[in-house]
Amino acid sequence: MEGSYGVYFGSDQVGKVQVLRQGLYYAFHCRCRLTGSVVCRLEVRWRDGRENLGVLVPMDGGFGLDTRVPIKRLKGEEPRFLIIPRHDRPTGTFVPISPEEPFSYLERLKDGYLVKKNGQIGIML
Numbered sequence: 001m002e003g004s005y006g007v008y009f010g011s012d013q014v015g016k017v018q019v020l021r022q023g024l025y026y027a028f029h030c031r032c033r034l035t036g037s038v039v040c041r042l043e044v045r046w047r048d049g050r051e052n053l054g055v056l057v058p059m060d061g062g063f064g065l066d067t068r069v070p071i072k073r074l075k076g077e078e079p080r081f082l083i084i085p086r087h088d089r090p091t092g093t094f095v096p097i098s099p100e101e102p103f104s105y106l107e108r109l110k111d112g113y114l115v116k117k118n119g120q121i122g123i124m125l
Contacts, residue, residue, distance in 0.1 A: 001079055007032055007042065009083040015062070017042070017081050025068040028053055032083065034063045039086040046076020056083070096122040 007015040007030060015032030030042055034056065042053040042065050051074060056063040094117050095105055105112070105125060112123040 001026060001074060001077075005079065005081050007081045007083060009034070009040075014083060015064075019079075021071070022068065024071055026071055026074060027068045028065065030056070030065045030081070031060055032056060032063045034083070036063065040083045041086065043082050043084050044074070044076075045080045045082060046074075046078060049076055092125045094122050094124055096120045 002019050002021050005017050005019065006013040007017050009032075014034060015030060017028055017030040020027045020029075028042075028044075030053075034040060036058070039055060040063070041055050044051050044053060051069060053069065054065050054067050056065050059065075092112070094115065095103075095112075097103065105123065108125050109123065112125045115122060115124045
């Protein structure tokens with residue numbers, strides 16, 4: 001998977017990502033040209049899966065991301081790197097968080113994110 005790849009927002013190439021192997025990790029260094037009007041994340045996809053690499057932040061006059069991911073989580077060939085706007089994130093099940101009650105979904109937390117819905121804080125799974 002090591003190499004330099006294009007990063008696409010829809011069908012337009014908006015930047016590049018450099019992938020380097022560092023021991024048991026792949027290091028990703030991404031730089032893109034975006035408007036910044038909406039929060040976006042970088043996702044790598046291959047035939048049998050996908051991995052969210054994180055949110056792009058202002059960097060070097062554009063937007064970028066520097067992160068590392070364990071090699072064992074990336075088992076695909078011919079990766080494609082895509083910019084995904086936050087509002088395109090699939091909706092899931094809202095689970096409210098209450099300090100008085102145990103949280104029954106601990107095993108699914110890694111795929112969830114914190115949200116506030118109707119004044120109640122919870123996790124979207």
